[in-house]
Amino acid sequence: MLRRALRICPRLSNGFGSFFASSTHSSRPFSAPSEVQNSSPPIHHSEDPNQPTETLQSTSKISIDRSGLYNPPEHSHEPCPDSELVKHLKGIIKFRGGPISVAEYMEEVLTNPKAGFYINRDVFGAQGDFITSPEVSQMFGEMIGVWVMCLWEQMGQPDKVNLVELGPGRGTLMADLLRGASKFEKFTKSLNIHMVECSPALQKLQYSALKCADEDTTSDDGGQRTVTKLAGATVSWHATLEQVPTGLPTIIIGHEFYDALPVHQFQRASRGWCEKMVDVAENSQFRFVLSPQPTPATLYLMERCKWAATEDSAKLDHIEVCPKAMELTHEIANRISSDGGGALIIDYGLNGIVSASLQAIRKHKFVEILDDPGTADLSAYVDFAAIRHSAEEASDDVSVHGPMTQSQFLGSLGINFRVEALLQNCTDEQAESLRTGYWQLVGDGEAPFWEGPDQKTPIGMGTRYLVMAIVNKKQGVPAPFE
Ligand SMILES: C[S@@+](CC[C@H](N)C(=O)[O-])C[C@H]1O[C@@H](n2cnc3c(N)ncnc32)[C@H](O)[C@@H]1O
Numbered sequence: 001m002l003r004r005a006l007r008i009c010p011r012l013s014n015g016f017g018s019f020f021a022s023s024t025h026s027s028r029p030f031s032a033p034s035e036v037q038n039s040s041p042p043i044h045h046s047e048d049p050n051q052p053t054e055t056l057q058s059t060s061k062i063s064i065d066r067s068g069l070y071n072p073p074e075h076s077h078e079p080c081p082d083s084e085l086v087k088h089l090k091g092i093i094k095f096r097g098g099p100i101s102v103a104e105y106m107e108e109v110l111t112n113p114k115a116g117f118y119i120n121r122d123v124f125g126a127q128g129d130f131i132t133s134p135e136v137s138q139m140f141g142e143m144i145g146v147w148v149m150c151l152w153e154q155m156g157q158p159d160k161v162n163l164v165e166l167g168p169g170r171g172t173l174m175a176d177l178l179r180g181a182s183k184f185e186k187f188t189k190s191l192n193i194h195m196v197e198c199s200p201a202l203q204k205l206q207y208s209a210l211k212c213a214d215e216d217t218t219s220d221d222g223g224q225r226t227v228t229k230l231a232g233a234t235v236s237w238h239a240t241l242e243q244v245p246t247g248l249p250t251i252i253i254g255h256e257f258y259d260a261l262p263v264h265q266f267q268r269a270s271r272g273w274c275e276k277m278v279d280v281a282e283n284s285q286f287r288f289v290l291s292p293q294p295t296p297a298t299l300y301l302m303e304r305c306k307w308a309a310t311e312d313s314a315k316l317d318h319i320e321v322c323p324k325a326m327e328l329t330h331e332i333a334n335r336i337s338s339d340g341g342g343a344l345i346i347d348y349g350l351n352g353i354v355s356a357s358l359q360a361i362r363k364h365k366f367v368e369i370l371d372d373p374g375t376a377d378l379s380a381y382v383d384f385a386a387i388r389h390s391a392e393e394a395s396d397d398v399s400v401h402g403p404m405t406q407s408q409f410l411g412s413l414g415i416n417f418r419v420e421a422l423l424q425n426c427t428d429e430q431a432e433s434l435r436t437g438y439w440q441l442v443g444d445g446e447a448p449f450w451e452g453p454d455q456k457t458p459i460g461m462g463t464r465y466l467v468m469a470i471v472n473k474k475q476g477v478p479a480p481f482e
Pocket of ligand 1: 255
């Protein structure tokens with residue numbers, strides 16, 4: 001996700017018609033470095049993780065007699081009362097009689113059904129906390145649409161296909177994909193759309209982004225179905241991928257979904273690898289501590305290190321492991337193996353073991369991970385090498401392709417042709433937005449957009465984001481990984 005408020009390009013002309021036929025094998029316009037640098041900020045914790053972190057605020061109170069003063073509440077210096085989520089987290093720690101893993105903390109903070117960060121509100125865009133590629137430009141969803149249609153072609157144009165999106169946010173990517181594909185009726189008619197989304201608030205936004213309507217079915221049970229007016233396809237919502245019906249060829253898209261899955265953090269100590277945990281200090285603030293002995297999650301660390309070259313893990317003092325990413329990848333690979341189709345995973349990450357990358361973002365700024373949980377997004381770099389291993393371990397019937405950079409991926413699918421086509425028929429203001437969006441999606445350092453205190457760090461997403469495909473081997477090699 002991008003940390004700055006960005007101008008959003010208004011959606012331009014529907015459908016990419018002849019563009020689709022001519023663009024999929026175009027040359028890519030940008031070269032990309034072989035490795036994405038971890039540019040997340042350092043996590044500030046004390047040297048001894050058993051001590052309260054340096055960043056914690058003191059809550060000691062000075063007693064002053066204010067009885068004669070008028071003290072309006074907005075100027076109160078009393079510490080804020082704990083939010084429902086903070087009370088809940090403290091309750092878990094108290095009930096367990098000890099700290100919880102960073103993974104459990106992250107999962108509660110993001111998706112607690114009552115007060116999780118994603119659950120009750122729209123967190124995207126200039127007014128929210130961060131911005132993602134589909135919100136930057138319509139071209140992103142359109143290019144994913146090109147990929148999906150290419151795969152559908154390779155699958156032999158099945159009459160019915162499950163199109164699944166994991167964590168669709170505002171629904172913008174799917175809406176742009178469907179608008180772009182609207183002229184390809186055989187394709188749009190084949191779609192059963194499945195949105196895997198845990199947030200009721202975001203489900204509502206997705207419903208309206210897809211211009212959905214509920215229709216009575218002709219079945220005896222008098223049931224209803226939801227249909228998107230963008231494509232005439234049915235849409236349904238599920239809390240997990242497991243709940244999406246099996247038995248049809250399936251295409252899965254996961255954009256910035258894996259980075260929200262909870263990670264365990266490990267730190268090398270004199271007594272060996274210890275898990276970083278979240279505890280409540282005597283001053284009632286959250287703090288990091290290290291487990292005194294190996295935790296059950298250490299098994300995942302061992303598993304992950306088995307896949308890495310010894311030299312890679314030997315030089316690290318911190319390692320992150322995401323068991324949920326491994327489980328999800330197993331599920332994706334097994335589903336694709338039995339039903340046919342493929343998955344596209346796009347996220348920021350590394351093609352290798354990830355060190356300490358967990359970060360918190362509130363209102364487009366990095367904040368402390370333990371500060372006011374539930375009011376900031378938490379995300380971690382995605383370990384694409386672990387995804388590859390998990391998929392290959394799950395099934396011999398699937399092949400894994402990439403990762404390649406977002407810049408390579410979008411360039412090879414023809415985003416430069418698409419931007420040129422859109423620029424033919426737009427206002428000056430729209431043209432500026434289109435160019436801005438284009439560079440934000442593919443730029444890697446030459447982009448004219450800057451962040452940081454000195455505004456000198458380029459923020460193009462073209463190389464920071466990686467793209468990987470997992471497909472049933474029957475489908476051959478997917479575009480543009482040939
Ligand atoms: C970082 S946002 C990305 C949104 C969208 N893909 C985009 O790029 O704009 C993560 C999305 O995944 C959803 N999500 C996060 N964890 C989830 C989980 N465990 N199960 C289902 N949805 C989840 C969030 O509600 C949100 O829609």
